[in-house]
Amino acid sequence: MSNYKTVFFILGVLQIILGLSMIVPIIAQFYYNQVDSGFIGSGLVSIIFGVLFFLSNLDYEKKLTLPQAFLLTALSWLSIAIFGSLPFVFSDLSLSFTNAFFESMSGITTTGSTILTNLNETPKAILLWRAMLQWLGGIGIIVMAITLMPIMNIGGMQLFVISNTHTPEKILPKSKEISIRLIAIYSSLTLVCAFFYKIFGMSFFDSIVHSMTTIATGGFSNYNESIGYFDSGFIELTAIIFIILGSVPFIAYIKYLGGDKKIFISDTQIKTFIKILIFSIFIIFLYLSVKNQSIFEINFREVSFNVVSILTGTGYVTNDFSKWGQFPLIYFLILMFIGGCAGSTACGIKIFRVQILYQFISNQLKRIIYPRGIFNIKYDKNNVDEKFMASIISFIFLYILIFFVITALLSVDGLDFITAISAAATSISNVGPGLGDIIGPNGNFSYLSNFSKWILSIGMILGRLELFAVLVLFIPSFWRKY
Numbered sequence: 380m381s382n383y384k385t386v387f388f389i390l391g392v393l394q395i396i397l398g399l400s401m402i403v404p405i406i407a408q409f410y411y412n413q414v415d416s417g418f419i420g421s422g423l424v425s426i427i428f429g430v431l432f433f434l435s436n437l438d439y440e441k442k443l444t445l446p447q448a449f450l451l452t453a454l455s456w457l458s459i460a461i462f463g464s465l466p467f468v469f470s471d472l473s474l475s476f477t478n479a480f481f482e483s484m485s486g487i488t489t490t491g492s493t494i495l496t497n498l499n500e501t502p503k504a505i506l507l508w509r510a511m512l513q514w515l516g517g518i519g520i521i522v523m524a525i526t527l528m529p530i531m532n533i534g535g536m537q538l539f540v541i542s543n544t545h546t547p548e549k550i551l552p553k554s555k556e557i558s559i560r561l562i563a564i565y566s567s568l569t570l571v572c573a574f575f576y577k578i579f580g581m582s583f584f585d586s587i588v589h590s591m592t593t594i595a596t597g598g599f600s601n602y603n604e605s606i607g608y609f610d611s612g613f614i615e616l617t618a619i620i621f622i623i624l625g626s627v628p629f630i631a632y633i634k635y636l637g638g639d640k641k642i643f644i645s646d647t648q649i650k651t652f653i654k655i656l657i658f659s660i661f662i663i664f665l666y667l668s669v670k671n672q673s674i675f676e677i678n679f680r681e682v683s684f685n686v687v688s689i690l691t692g693t694g695y696v697t698n699d700f701s702k703w704g705q706f707p708l709i710y711f712l713i714l715m716f717i718g719g720c721a722g723s724t725a726c727g728i729k730i731f732r733v734q735i736l737y738q739f740i741s742n743q744l745k746r747i748i749y750p751r752g753i754f755n756i757k758y759d760k761n762n763v764d765e766k767f768m769a770s771i772i773s774f775i776f777l778y779i780l781i782f783f784v785i786t787a788l789l790s791v792d793g794l795d796f797i798t799a800i801s802a803a804a805t806s807i808s809n810v811g812p813g814l815g816d817i818i819g820p821n822g823n824f825s826y827l828s829n830f831s832k833w834i835l836s837i838g839m840i841l842g843r844l845e846l847f848a849v850l851v852l853f854i855p856s857f858w859r860k861y
Contacts, residue, residue, distance in 0.1 A: 384436040385443055386451045391432025393455055397462055398425030400511060404466065404504035407584075411503045417469035418504060425462045446857070448527050452848045455519070456840055460484040463512050470505055481824070481832045486512030488843035489520070489724060491598030491694035491811030492818070492835070494825040498603050503584060509599045510588040517595030517724040518565045520843060521629045522558050524722045533774070533845045557633070564632045569594045572621040579613040593618055594625045596724045598694030598811040605820075606684070607697035615684045618695060626691040626719035627652065647759050648720045652730045659686045659714060666706050690714040691725045694811020696820040708814050712801065715808040716778075726809035726842055728778055732771050735763060739772070777846050782807055785838045792831045802831070806838030 401422035408414045443451065460483045467479035474482070478494045485492045486509050493509075495501055573590035577583060585601055592599045602608035606618055627649050634642045643649055660683050667677045681697050688695045689711045700707060718727015735758055742754040756763040785803035794802065794817075801813035802824075812820050817827075824832065841849055851857050 383447060383450065384438065386447050386454065387432050388436035389451055390454055390458055391429045391434075391436065393459060394425050394429030394432060394462060396429075397459055397515075398422045398429055400515070401425070401466065401508070403511065404508045407507050408502075408504045413502045413504060415469075415471055415502075417466050417471070418508070420469050421462070421465035424465060428462070449848055449851055449857075452523060452527060452844055453840075453852055456487060456516075456844060459512075459515070459519075460487050460836075460840070463487055463508075466505065466508050470502065472501070472505065475829075477829045477832050478825070481836050482509065483512060484836045484839050486597070486599065487516040487519075488809050488839040489513050489516045489595045489597035489692070489726070490806065490809040490839050490843075491592070491692075492805060492813075492824045492839075493599065494823065494832070496823055496825050498601055501601075506588055506599075506601045507584075510591040510597075513595040513597030513599055514569065514591035516843075517597065517625070518562060520724060520726075521561055521565065521722065525561070525630055526557055528845060528848070533770075533847045560633055560636075561629055564629060564636075565594065568621065568624055572617065575617045575621075576614060579617060580609060580611055581614065589618075590621070593621045593693070593695075594724065596622055596625045596691045596693040596719065596726075598688070598692075600695065605697070606695045612680055615680060615697060619684060619687050622687055622691050622693050622695075623656075626723045626725040628720045628722035630722050647734065648730045651734055652720055655717065655730070656687060656690060659690060659710070663703075663707055663710065667703060670704055685711075686714070689810065690717060691719045692727055692808055692810045693725075694805075696812060699820045701814055701816075701819045708797075712804055712814070715804045715810050716782075718808060728775060728808075731758065732775060734758065735768070735771055736775060738763075739768060774846065777850075778807065781838070781841060781846065785834055788834050789831055792828055792834075794827070794831065802827075802835060803838065806835040807842035809839060809842050 399422070401418045405418045405422070408418065460480060463486065464476065464479040464483035467474045467482055468476060472495075474494075481492075481494055484490070491513070495505075498506070569590050572593055573586045576586035576589055581589065588599075588601055589606075591597075598605070600606060600608070606615060609615075627643070628646065631642045631646055631649065663686060664677060664679060664682050667682065671677060681700075684695070684697050685700050687693070692715070700711070716728055717733055718729055719725025721729045721731050735756060738756045738758075742756060745752060745754050756768065782803050785807065786799050789799035789802055790796070795815070797815040798813065798817045801815060802818055805811060805813045805818075812818065812822070816822060818824055824835070827835070
């Protein structure tokens with residue numbers, strides 16, 4: 380039986396960090412004269428539990444084995460979602476635990492779905508805390524995707540292993556060095572984004588909150604109208620640029636700083652991501668032009684912004700795109716599934732899996748025409764063997780299967796087809812708003828039942844942690860092996 384002291388030691392550290400981070404909303408409460416005891420009590424509870432975990436596991440082994448990596452991945456997100464919900468429970472909003480947990484899970488997984496019905500009147504500390512949860516979730520998923528997932532063999536993520544010596548026993552020493560660099564890059568992008576938001580018209584508070592949720596591709600906003608509240612082309616352009624910067628592989632930033640100055644134009648995943656963005660903007664613009672019979676009636680700014688927001692899973696909106704017609708809704712549903720790049724804050728199936736699946740299908744068609752031909756699948760000049768291919772295909776199959784299961788469960792709860800299918804897609808793809816009148820761009824998830832909210836919360840953590848990282852924990856043979 381493995382010793383899990385390392386797991387609980389790290390969980391203790393995370394809880395302490397979470398509790399200490401609540402000091403920031405407390406400062407905001409005093410500054411805006413909106414003081415209540417919610418964050419003080421929540422911070423103390425989080426720190427106390429963190430200290431207990433920390434002190435009781437001080438003699439940890441300073442290494443992380445494979446089963447420990449899986450357990451840490453799932454428990455870290457679950458525990459932060461639970462303790463992160465306490466400020467919502469103890470606040471003057473009087474939220475039930477279900478609503479508070481949903482909001483917290485939506486934040487930490489950078490989904491962006493919300494149950495808060497009047498953001499314009501919500502206390503500043505709560506708005507700041509939602510943004511902080513998304514910001515912490517964004518950097519957390521980047522670190523995990525680059526350090527843990529490659530050795531966990533999840534859905535082809537082993538393609539992004541950092542070095543040949545990246546074994547489970549060497550995770551912690553290697554991850555410390557990488558994590559420091561990633562946090563520095565992530566923080567710098569956030570500050571630069573906040574600076575441009577401020578000079579283009581946002582208040583200091585709005586610029587800080589929106590910069591955190593922009594880089595995290597989370598989409599929580601301070602206003603019911605989302606980014607559309609500002610009605611500013613410069614703010615929307617800033618959002619587009621930094622959403623894209625948050626959706627590219629963060630390992631590319633490290634490579635760039637290490638001397639590879641062409642990484643952003645040579646990386647195959649980034650190139651495909653940009654191509655999909657350009658094509659999607661063009662196809663939606665073309666459809667709306669034909670539908671309206673005039674290109675001069677189409678707002679290119681709105682089309683570009685909403686395409687970028689949906690593909691990356693950010694979830695910001697500038698207007699109600701559900702009024703554009705049926706085709707954009709179906710196309711946006713497809714974009715929700717694709718997502719951004721691996722090793723970024725974006726979620727979804729990920730660009731690299733779409734690339735490899737395309738090559739696989741293409742080779743299968745070629746084999747029909749040329750039965751004796753030999754066709755290899757390559758990614759970034761490296762051969763993709765059958766083990767990688769099986770891992771990617773199984774991930775995509777499971778992704779679609781869970782999507783249909785969630786849709787079916789939501790339908791059983793009485794939701795209409797559009798609401799059920801878009802809610803399932805937005806949860807597992809961590810996008811934010813769904814489609815339709817209930818949960819669409821102008822809607823809200825507060826109208827759903829508690830059953831639906833728990834189903835969607837499960838979908839959020841499954842999608843954020845690449846499915847297998849959670850599901851493998853429920854297989855008895857996995858534990859017997861270790």
